Amino acid sequence: MKILIKNGLIVTMNSTFEVLNGDILTDGKMIAKIGQDLTDPADEIFDAKDLIIIPGLVQAHVHLCQALFRNAADDLSLLDWLKKKVWPLEGKHTAQSLRISARMGLAEMIKAGTTTILDMGTVHHQDVIFEEMDRSGIRGYSGKAMMDDGDIPDSLRETTKESLYESQRLCSVWHGYDDQRINYAFAPRFALSCTEKLLRETAELARDKNTLYHSHASENKRETELVKQRFGCGNITLFEKLNAVGKNLCLAHCIWVSDDEINLMKEFEVNVLHCPTANLKLGSGIAPVPEYLEQGILTALGSDGAPCNNNMDIFREMRLAALIQKPKYGPESMPSRDVLAMATINGARVLNLDQMTGSIECGKCADLTFIKNDQVHSIPYENIYSKLVYSAGSTDVEDVMINGKWVYKDRHLLYENERLLAEQAKNEIKRFYEN
Amino acid sequence: MKILIKNGLIVTMNSTFEVLNGDILTDGKMIAKIGQDLTDPADEIFDAKDLIIIPGLVQAHVHLCQALFRNAADDLSLLDWLKKKVWPLEGKHTAQSLRISARMGLAEMIKAGTTTILDMGTVHHQDVIFEEMDRSGIRGYSGKAMMDDGDIPDSLRETTKESLYESQRLCSVWHGYDDQRINYAFAPRFALSCTEKLLRETAELARDKNTLYHSHASENKRETELVKQRFGCGNITLFEKLNAVGKNLCLAHCIWVSDDEINLMKEFEVNVLHCPTANLKLGSGIAPVPEYLEQGILTALGSDGAPCNNNMDIFREMRLAALIQKPKYGPESMPSRDVLAMATINGARVLNLDQMTGSIECGKCADLTFIKNDQVHSIPYENIYSKLVYSAGSTDVEDVMINGKWVYKDRHLLYENERLLAEQAKNEIKRFYEN
CATH class of the missing domain: 3.20.20.140 (Metal-dependent hydrolases)
Structure with a gap:
């Protein structure tokens, strides 16, 4: 599945630490293109306006x-x-x-x-x-x-x-x-x-x-x-x-x-x-x-x-x-x-996985984390890295893609029912303390 | 305005560090009653099931x-x-x-x-x-x-x-x-x-x-x-x-x-x-x-x-x-x-304000913070204080009441438009760096 991600603020973490406003095209598991104004056909177009995209x-x-x-x-x-x-x-x-x-x-x-x-x-x-x-x-x-x-x-x-x-x-x-x-x-x-x-x-x-x-x-x-x-x-x-x-x-x-x-x-x-x-x-x-x-x-x-x-x-x-x-x-x-x-x-x-992940570069797997940009607790900023490391938090994460596949979208896990999981966890832990 | 808060897990921080499941009745600015199964008439009944209530x-x-x-x-x-x-x-x-x-x-x-x-x-x-x-x-x-x-x-x-x-x-x-x-x-x-x-x-x-x-x-x-x-x-x-x-x-x-x-x-x-x-x-x-x-x-x-x-x-x-x-x-x-x-x-x-706030006790002002209880990142727990200090975060805060009045409810500020504020902040800061 091809996904065209539009208009994100992309913090690549590549060898020159490029930061750019632009688009990412995924092609199955991989990042196929990074650039401005991409118009490639895709199965899904994802609007990343107001989102910072960092490597997973x-x-x-x-x-x-x-x-x-x-x-x-x-x-x-x-x-x-x-x-x-x-x-x-x-x-x-x-x-x-x-x-x-x-x-x-x-x-x-x-x-x-x-x-x-x-x-x-x-x-x-x-x-x-x-x-x-x-x-x-x-x-x-x-x-x-x-x-x-x-x-x-x-x-x-x-x-x-x-x-x-x-x-x-x-x-x-x-x-x-x-x-x-x-x-x-x-x-x-x-x-x-x-x-x-x-x-x-x-x-x-x-x-x-x-x-x-x-x-x-x-x-x-x-x-x-x-x-x-x-x-x-x-x-x-x-x-x-x-x-x-x-x-x-x-x-x-x-x-x-x-x-x-x-x-x-x-x-x-x-x-x-x-x-x-x-x-x-x-x-x-x-x-x-x-x-x-x-x-x-x-x-x-x-x-x-x-x-x-x-x-x-x-x-x-x-x-x-x-x-x-x-x-x-x-x-x-x-x-x-x-x-x-x-x-x-x-x-x-x-982890010896840098050929696959760790930066946003063509040819690497599409492991991407999308972070809300305009939050009261993290604006304004001069330094995008300062914002990400000091001001942002896990709860600013909106979406996560691994290997070209959404696993978390609009703040919902796609493979897991969190509420049910919480109930199961509470039940399991009871057993530990009861025995 | 009287608000009856039902079925919360109340961490009082009073002199004996009581923690209880129960209800809180506010009466204007103040906490009027704390107890189980309160049925006093009120202008609003607020369901605090699944919420931890701590002093503001x-x-x-x-x-x-x-x-x-x-x-x-x-x-x-x-x-x-x-x-x-x-x-x-x-x-x-x-x-x-x-x-x-x-x-x-x-x-x-x-x-x-x-x-x-x-x-x-x-x-x-x-x-x-x-x-x-x-x-x-x-x-x-x-x-x-x-x-x-x-x-x-x-x-x-x-x-x-x-x-x-x-x-x-x-x-x-x-x-x-x-x-x-x-x-x-x-x-x-x-x-x-x-x-x-x-x-x-x-x-x-x-x-x-x-x-x-x-x-x-x-x-x-x-x-x-x-x-x-x-x-x-x-x-x-x-x-x-x-x-x-x-x-x-x-x-x-x-x-x-x-x-x-x-x-x-x-x-x-x-x-x-x-x-x-x-x-x-x-x-x-x-x-x-x-x-x-x-x-x-x-x-x-x-x-x-x-x-x-x-x-x-x-x-x-x-x-x-x-x-x-x-x-x-x-x-x-x-x-x-x-x-x-x-x-x-x-x-x-x-701050010399302990007659007014700092714990959940009758006669103090109703300054209350409501925290989501069953989050994947904070369950399970043996120790409620450990959960609050180490596992919970600001984004678990669901509602905030000050002086008996809601200021933040269902994760929305009641007195402020956050999106507009973020825009204004970004505009203001531009002036600082442009001059």
């Missing part, structure tokens, strides 16, 4: 399985948060509750203009997350969380063999699904929940399958100390020892990282998944993102899970990612254009 | 005059931000542009559930701000900014005598207006823009008129150093020397304050107006709010001005006020109930 936003670290646990785990630091709340709840997931959780997370993210994600899945029932990603139309990766060691609940513990086997099975089913729209990322949860064997063999697997290795690292001071006690080194050094560092390594948080480790990250082109709200809410700290950017380390943004955020709203992360660095690095650090880049083209680069 | 929110430090300068002054620290951008723009205000700016700020705040403000006005045309506060229906204070000294533009400079005279004139017109709904706060901008004489005489005036003394203090390291160079002491000590400290002193920011000054603030019951976004965005720092709360120093929240935020959204401030303290003070600091209190009952206490 990228959230590079989320936990769909936790959306159901929103507002249920406040005021805790990471290890308590995991042990007392999140792991026991995750361990109680049925396929049905996981399905509802994934639907909630996807609905929230798509409504907020997110079109591409990297999800950390959960140990069991992982196919359900892929099924719901497929149904929603979203682009991205998930992978079951791998947990075969450490102080973890029995409900989530697997053997090394089971973990590797199930990950490979899932990869064979889902990696490259629907013409590369859905992909598999191998996801050892974090060093403290995994054996060295698992961490090492997963690295080989991820390289063999030419996909991402997704984990958490150096999020919390205590966690980083425990890693040092157990492995004799920091997280990044450990990954290097295990031959896991490389362009496909995507590490969430990276707050407590030494200068030597930053050098390793630079040398091996490791990617940082920055989650500013979660880092604050769990009291973990503030990641040295301006230093990463200075070093040329690719950094993307994510909401992390609903119980440590308590949203999955990329606009909130953009705003916060800009703000929290300024007291330390100066008000001129983290200019709004760079922050929007983290959530678009650089997010796509981190 | 309090923003204790805003600049309505700057709403027009949103997204126009990024990536600057305080003194450059003032000198290069905000003061020159403020100095160019006409009565008409000031009117549009005030309308924009009021519209944004009311839509976000704010019902009470403390505004720092501007040097000229100050009546306009009061006229627009009156028209909007909002409760609160404003006062012209007083500037008679220092490195300030001629467009804003007054003589001490003029500044005191105009402030008194405005006070005589507006203080206590509409049965105390609108009040005058004396507002020397900050120590660096005022003579000692002005700062001292204003303190006497504020006491005489039994109203607030509203200023900025210790926002920025350089500003605090300059105050020390000029006056030989920090801001708080200066106010103490000038006999300006007391329960009516409301000081925005208070980031760079010594332990001795914190003791002064405690002793004299000085109030802190905390503006977390602005403090980050200008690179100023993070105010030690948990220490203020520990000391029993009353602390309220504000958005500050649109060009250092770039919104005037109290939900964003609540969320950020909770988050930014946790890396330093631990994840259990700033529990969500305390944060909501800062934006409701404690905000009202800071």
